[in-house]
Amino acid sequence: MTHWTILPIVVPALTAALIVLLARQDLVLQRFLSVLSALAVFVISVGLVVHATGNPPYSYELGNWPAPFGIVLVLDRLSAAMVLVTMLLVLAVLIYSFAGWDKRGRHFHALFQFQIMGINGAFLTGDLFNLFVFFEVLLIASYGLMLHGSGATRLKSGMQYVVVNLMGSSLFLVAMALLYGVTGTLNMADLALRVGQVESGNLALVQVGALLLLTVFAIKAALVPLHFWLPATYAAAAAPVAALFAIMTKVGGYSILRVYTLIFGEHAGDIAWIAQDWIMPAALVTLVVGMFGVMAGRSLRDLICFSVIGSMGTLMVAFALFNEAAVSAGLYYMVHSTFIAGALFLIAEMVINGRSDGQDTLAFGLPLHREALLSGLFFLAAIGMVGMPPLSGFVGKLLILDGATGTPYVAWIWVVILSTSLFNIIGFSRAGSILFWKSQAEAASQSGPSVPMESVSRKDNGHGPESGLGISSAAFLLGLIGLLTAFSGPVSQYFDTTAAQLLDGRPYIEAVLGSDALVESGFGSSPEADGMEDGLGEEGDMQ
């Protein structure tokens, strides 16, 4: 297991470098290297999950420097699962891009591999500053990808994307400087030990630092009112890029979950669970804003973008509860929402390319090439996105609703989640019936059933995304949704233990700093520790 932990970062980084060095003129070689790397990291990530399932967290000390003085990567259930989810999405998106997108600009595959490196790094790192570095890698690679294929709209929304994220990065530095200024450390496990011991005179600084850091992650997670960058960016990006970005908001969600359970969790003294009171209302409002956007959507991609915002709201509602059931539910929903958003963006583009006008406005219909197949895929993906049975979106929502019971927020959460679901159903059924039904009707009324296929398949020259490659990547993602639904039992069992591990925090700290540090600092021996013991007990029962 020794070096496996770092492979999800190093393999794509070196692959990208190799592509730039040797393969920048040869698309076939680029594709080969790119897919080879993605497959390799996928296999590795499966290994990581297997390892994390049976073992306590594992700390990989870069440069062989002991924590907290060097940088560590930490492999635990959460980070392993996140990497696996990323790689599954990556495989689908990569295959989709082979249908033509990777030809439309320079350096697609290099940027793509760097993007993977950044995402995996953000999930695996156990160091706050290193997290910042990976955020930068993410941002700059995503900026390159976002502009891929060029065009004025893309440039304009790309500009907004980069400005907003630069602001986020600066804020990240401010927040980190505050935390470092008071605690003198950047290692997350070490921070967790020290934050609880901050003297009361410095508490205000730590609290401000914690909250500013929260806003940084909230920007990434597209929580209202920090979500403005998302709709235009995702709608303007090329389909494979938008689909890949489905995991990017999750990086924000992941960071919130990681930092605000480990560092500002139960043992943070006066600022324990500081994120909750801020995230919860923001997440609920995010859901509502997402719903408004879905109801208002004038184009298919608008609709999808806002439903992504709504699903981030759902996800963050679950995380903000910070109890084992809800966090586990949120993690399950996160996997679901990643795949479903990815699938929807791919399908949306195939619909656009299949339409004879190449548009996705929901105002009037035009005949659609491959209508039966695409409408079937869209129907399934829409069911998943709005959270109707029987797909994992429904299971995830049930888990979240269940996890909310017994908390003071239960009424709010239920009312908001259920009512926004209704409007999502209305919005998506409207879009689907206009796109797939009305278009057929108008085609029939205009020129009879035999619309000349030449006009319909203007863009379909056998290489467009709606060719076999495109359909199969979308189908692959929906297949993953199917598996996630069928195996919701084992999957949520995995996440139950993950959530327990997160909320406890001690296994993580022990892995990074050793059990002595844990004992010395008195971490976990506070009176609140009782609840935690219970948590452990449950974990034991489950296994």
Added chain:
Amino acid sequence: MNLALIVLLPFIGALFPAFLIRSGRNACAYGTGVFTLVAFILLLVQAPAVFSGQVIQARFEWLPQLGLNVNFFLDGLGFLFALLILGIGLLIILYARFYLSHNDPMGRFYVYLMLFQGAMVGIVLSDNILLLLIFWELTSLSSFLLIGYWRHLPEARQGARMALAVTGGGGLALIGGMILLGQIAGSYDLSEILQAGDQIRSSSLYIPALLLILTGAFAKSAQFPLHFWLPHAMAAPTPVSAYLHSATMVKAGVFLLARVWPALSGTPEWFYIVTSFGLVTMIISAWIAIFKDDLKGLLAFSTVSHLGLITMLFGFGTPLAAMAGVFHILNHATFKAALFMSAGIVDHEAHTRDIRRLGGLLFLMPITATLALVAAASMAGIPLLNGFISKEMMLEEAVHTTYLGQDWILPVFATLGALFSVAYAARFAFHTFLGPVRDDYPHKPHDPPFGMWLPVFILVSLVVLIGLLPGLIAEPLVKITTDAVTGGNTPDYHLSIWHGFTPALFMSMIALAGGLTLMALYLPAKSFRERFPRPEAKVIFEAIIEAIAKVSGQITALAHNGSLQRYLAVMVSAIIAVGFAGYLGSTPLGAGERAMVPVNWPGLVAWVLLVAALGATLMYHHHRLFSLILIGVVGMVVSLTFFYFSAPDLALTQISVEVVTVVLMLLALNFLPKETPRESSSLRKLRDLVLSGLAGLGVAGLVYAVTTRGFESISDYHLAESKPGGGGTNVVNVILVDFRGFDTFGEIIVLGIAALAIYALLDSALHGAAQRRLSKWVPEGVRAMDPHPFILVIATRVLLPLALMVGVYIFLRGHNQPGGGFIAGLVVSIALLMQYMASGFSWAQHRLKLDYHGLIGAGVLAAGLTGVGAWFAGRPFLTSDYTYVHLPVIGEFELATALGFDVGVFLTVVGAVMVALANLSRVGRRADAAYEAQEQATDGKEA
């Protein structure tokens, strides 16, 4: 196991029709029917067990943590419903074979139908209420597809969407109700919930659970005021209507009432809510049904009315009423399916369903007419038919039930409902089949093929048989069902035609006479009705949805207007609010223990310079070049500050970064207008001033607070370990390439990516629309007469070897003295940059044939492979090692693996800077070439 198979078979069957249709319509229909038939037979196999009072179960784990498991059970209630769903389902499949025209995609129809059938069977056999929910919403989804089957009809699309919104929305309420119910009972398994009735009814969550569950059930069963979707669902093909509105979809709601009856009924809340909604629905929709001209519309409202009747019966809460409800479910399913199919036959043959255009069909299509007349008579409650018996039971129960302390309310209104139903049944029968034969039918009707009227015949036979021999045929089934509904409290009551001269009999007679009278007075009644406003529910619903969509659109457009300034203002405000709230909401900040350093002259000058430069940038930001220079000043002061605080590495880095960025930005600015337009209003400036002022003050305050207190940090360790552990005395460099080499690895990649992105972006600027714009570009201002000043050319060429040497020197000494790969890379880049600037890009490019992309790749690869090298020593990534080497002449020097890493850093930096430069100047040369061509063209013209 068999139970699961019964549920699964229709779903499996849904996989085939789309392919079977390739073998023809018969293969498709009968192939599909086989699955339903097998499921039906499997169900019948269970009959003996069910009739002997057993409850058959099948259990599989799915998501046990949540309590969501695939648990099925079969009791009387499930048996009755499954029998109806599969039995009538078979008839529908047969009927649809003949009903669908050659233009209708039959494969798709059967796929949807089977999905729906499976979902319905799933509902009635679920033991787990969460599983039930899943099937429940699946019926909403599959009925959406069925109703929208004729997608070319706008009313089909609207009807489908409305049905989905209402029933799916009801399903969402049901989700809430079911979870509450499960939590009260401590289990999501029905078999346990039904045992916990007392506990549920006494719970404080009873009322919310009840309301949510009833909302779900009422939406599905089309109870007023959620009834409006049902008539519009009639846009579906008639087999769908016959199926959905007789035995299945809408019955799911009453099924649910029956299912939870033992757990939820018996309270005043249950009684008043359920009874009232049922009663109101029954009367209102029966009244509307009378005046519907569309055959299916009339039947649709009559369905709503009958559902109201059944709902009301379950609301009474007495076992006998429940028994009547169960019996009426059975009866209604038979006669209503027959009626829908008859209406479909009329439509199919006469090409119209408009009652006003029909009449006299008895003589043209005698078989259909006879069957329809019998079924209609049953609907009206004429004796000797099954509808009569259950309606009698209903009236009887109404007589014995007190409502709001009054005995008369329910009997009177129940009779009124019955009266209306006689009227609409009469209208359906008389105006369609009786009367003179007309000669203006859109199509001359005649009886359909055998296969099409056979299902109707089977159903009507049941209507008659149950009507004649209720005790023999229906009673056992009704009794075991009632057993299941009431939890074993089945009353000792026998179904029979004659119960003596009961009040119900008189009420029946009144209803019959009154209904026929009303029919005779049809036209006056119609004009009476038309005098009152009749709110059209569909219009209201669509107006509400439209309004919500409109408001959503306005809110969304207002919030997301595309203005970056607006977005940033909102975001910064939020961040400021969060930051200040965090500060004010915490324990007061203690005073810092560190004394302030006294102000000295250099510091003061630098500070004044900084503030002045920033202020000037603010003032003159419209002049792009000038503000760039001002920003350079800011950078300089920052470098000086680093220097002042004894950080020469940082100072060096900062200075070289400043130089490179300013040069590159100058190149980029070349293509932009020299001034930015003035767009901000003064109000907006004020807003921005306040926001940035608050943000700046906030950060300044934080900096002050942090710097006034002492702290211990991990950097002590870095200082101590730099030489022994990292092999270098320059701690900053050891941190960069060793302690935190991984960060540096990431950051050089950021730099590399940035260069690649610049390349990709500018490359696209050389094609398409951007290229056309570029070719028309006219530089602003005066152009220099001498693009390559001689002195500059000479100076830079002389300086080049020197600068390169400096670069190498800085690189090599980096580990111990200020320097390192990053700074060296920048220095070398600057040296190269100067060549390009002074002598022109093509001159330089000609002499240094290097693809700088490769440098980036090589750099990242070098750094990465240095890190990987540690693996072979069994150490983690980037673990460094160093040794001392003695070479003649040079002497002893240190060789560290960190050097390899630093080479990577160096290469990446040079590569990134040069790629950026190369591409900016590529655009420039392209533009220049175009411009000069233009000039020459104009010159030529002038000449």
